[in-house]
Amino acid sequence: MSPRTKKMLLGLLGAAVLLGVAEVIGRLGLAGRAWPAPIEAFATVLQTELSRSLLLRALGATLVSAGTGLVLGSLVGIAVGFLGFLIPALRAGLDQTASILNTVPLIALAPLLIALVGPQGMATLTASLGAGFAMFVATASGLVSTPPALADLFSVAGASRPQRILRLSLPSAVPSLLNGLTLAASGAVLGAVLGEWFGAPVGLGVLMISSMQNFQVELLFVVALTAALVSLAAFYSMVALQAVIGKRFV
Known part of the structure; x- marks a missing residue:
């Protein structure tokens, strides 16, 4: 068993243990x-046609x-x-700008972002912010x-700068990009859910x-767990992609 697979299985085991503890509580x-007990809450919500359709x-809207x-x-x-x-002269400024934007609370940026894209576009925009910083x-x-x-x-060997970038720098960056993608995927899900709090229709x-x-406690619990499971699934999907593609660049 490879270290990456072992790490993935341990992560899934940890999530299962937490779910089991929540069920016992x-x-x-x-x-x-x-x-409420998670399994019982899911059963109750999924058995009701209205709750299930909602x-x-x-x-579906959050995934989009x-x-x-x-x-x-x-x-x-x-x-x-x-x-x-x-352009190395821009690197320090771009790093600082990205760090500042990432540390500013979303609630502080919300009025400006809503004015920029409207309530309907907030979920996509905040998902972009969550993914963009990780990929940057x-x-x-x-x-x-x-x-x-x-x-x-x-x-x-006398390689030109375009040749060094194309044949050396970009291939060397692939493992880092794949690592960033695993964080960006889960960050995009979290960003979308948070963005929907600011007036999204669905x-x-x-x-x-x-x-x-x-005060629909069971539905609230199920929605929160669903968001967490989607984020977890997005993360491990990218981990699996990293395991397949990353072998060629390690």
């Missing part, structure tokens, strides 16, 4: 009515927003990271991770707020 009523509709945000954020993050690599960092660090010995070899975030306001 709910079954025994240790946290009161505010903590959940599936919300899940997260997927769109992942693609857009990844493209922008890679482009900005590559720009900093091509992965690109910026990956492009400068070229082994010095190979860089010297290309210089001695989505897991919207359903989460609605069930909370109406």
Whole structure:
């Protein structure tokens, strides 16, 4: 068993243990009515046609927003990271700008973002922000991770800068890009759910707020767990992709 597979299995085991603990707490009523048993809550929600249709509709909307945000954020993050690599004078400024944007709380940026794209576009935009920073960092660090010995070899061979970028820097950055993609995928899901809190018409975030306001504890619990499971699935999907593609570049 490879170390990557072992790490993945341990992560899944940890998630299963946490779910089991949550189930025990709910079954025994240790946290009161505010903590239902996850399996029982899922069964109750899925057995009700209205709740099931609401959940599936919300899940579909969140997946679309997260997927769109992942693609857009990844493209922008890679482009900005590559720009900093091509023009070293811009690198420090781009790094600082990205760090500042990433540390500003979303609630502080929300009014500006809503004015920019409207409530309907918030989920996609916040998903893009969640994915974009991870891909920017992965690109910026990956492009400068070229082994010095190979860089010297290309210089001695008289390779031009475009040749060094195409044949050395970009292949060397692939493992870092794949690592960034695993974080970007889960970040896009989280960003989409958070963005839906700011006026989106449909989505897991919207359903989460609605069930909370109406004290539908079981539905709230199911929506929150669904969002967590989708984020986990996105992460491990990218880990599997990394295991398949990354072998050629390690």
